[in-house]
Amino acid sequence: MRSMLSQTEENYLKAVYKISESDPGPVSTNAIAKIMHTSAASVTDMIKRLSEKNYVDYKKYYGVELTQMGKNSATLLIRKHRLWETFLVNQLKFSWEEVHDIAEQLEHIQSDQLIERLDEYLNYPKFDPHGDPIPSTDGKFTIRNQTALSDMQIGDQGQVIGVKIHDTPFLQHLNKIGIKINTAVEIIAKQEYDQSTTVIINQNDQVLLSEKVATKILLKKI
Amino acid sequence: MRSMLSQTEENYLKAVYKISESDPGPVSTNAIAKIMHTSAASVTDMIKRLSEKNYVDYKKYYGVELTQMGKNSATLLIRKHRLWETFLVNQLKFSWEEVHDIAEQLEHIQSDQLIERLDEYLNYPKFDPHGDPIPSTDGKFTIRNQTALSDMQIGDQGQVIGVKIHDTPFLQHLNKIGIKINTAVEIIAKQEYDQSTTVIINQNDQVLLSEKVATKILLKKI
């Protein structure tokens, strides 16, 4: 049943998926337009097309939801994106802030065999360089406990396992202060006034994290 | 000066490059149409566009030739194609007849850094899995002496270093008879009647090669 989707159609499906991930229920035209950097009119056009092809359920003025087929396509796209990011970082030695845009292109390469070989080559990774889970062929994500650094208490210890956003300036900032995946973190103080957090990383350096940064770092408690 | 070319535009440039490679001089509209599997009318349209952007020189009813800029783009595309094919065969363990179609997609990924990292990762290969030279960043191809198997004499010995065509049925046929890159070949007989050649491969198996096959296998004489 999986007809040939254009890259654009795939990107719309992924946008709908991402929006309903953080905000379940029907997705608004405007929300899609924002992510896709297009006009609401273009979104309406495209949604009609995807609805026609049964990738989404669509009710005028109400919103759009992925069908099972739409979910499958979106999940496969995310699988490809994250496997390619893993390849770029683990094999080609790119830094985690450099890989997203390249993976945005690579995720559209059409070859089931390629993605399965890549998965094998990378030794079946479960998480990508940003700590995001890589769905399996049948669309299952590995779940794990994670806590935002901003939600930890004084004295708590943890290990960085992911970040909530992936834009380059944020990741470069983390590079600068020495935080990356697997970094050990201990909370030693929290300022009431601005919600900033003081931490010790790798049992060594003391770092002050603003609330803006602390809310976006995900830890595994230890 | 390298503006953004669409995938389609890149493919047209590559087509012009490939045609003038085997047949120097101006390239005909029909020749391009054949390779691109489009109508002559579509080719005329596209050639006008590429001419407008200075990737080709074009004179109505006469033919088309790549400008230096067009040659650079075509060569870069070929570099990317062949590096990706090398990756697919050497790292992901694809067979040589499986990689062309995937590389046709991968060659359009836009990232100079990616292709340089890939080159390094693969240890700067000079030839792809079909024995075709991989141009360097500045567009230079490694030249080497090669002789078609059909042009060898009885008693000559050689080693397979390439093939003239890359379609799957031909490569699968070579797989079946046990010929691949680096296979040692000795010519032991030639039939006047049908120009077929009898060879011994890897000092072991005797194989009869039709003219159709023998003309497409490239050897290094030893």
Place this chain on the structure above:
DNA sequence: TACGATATTTAGACTAATCTAAAAATAATA
């Protein structure tokens, strides 16, 4: 519950890339 603000859809237009059919130019040949 009405009315202004906001969100969404429709209408109409544009570009890239394609097609078919017809016209025009060039090449082949009688």
Place this chain on the structure above:
DNA sequence: TATTATTTTTAGATTAGTCTAAATATCGTA
């Protein structure tokens, strides 16, 4: 050289994806 055959270009249409502007529906709140 005249006539036919082939090649190439033009004309006009189509589809995907986009836009802006206008129309319409829904929401928020007085």
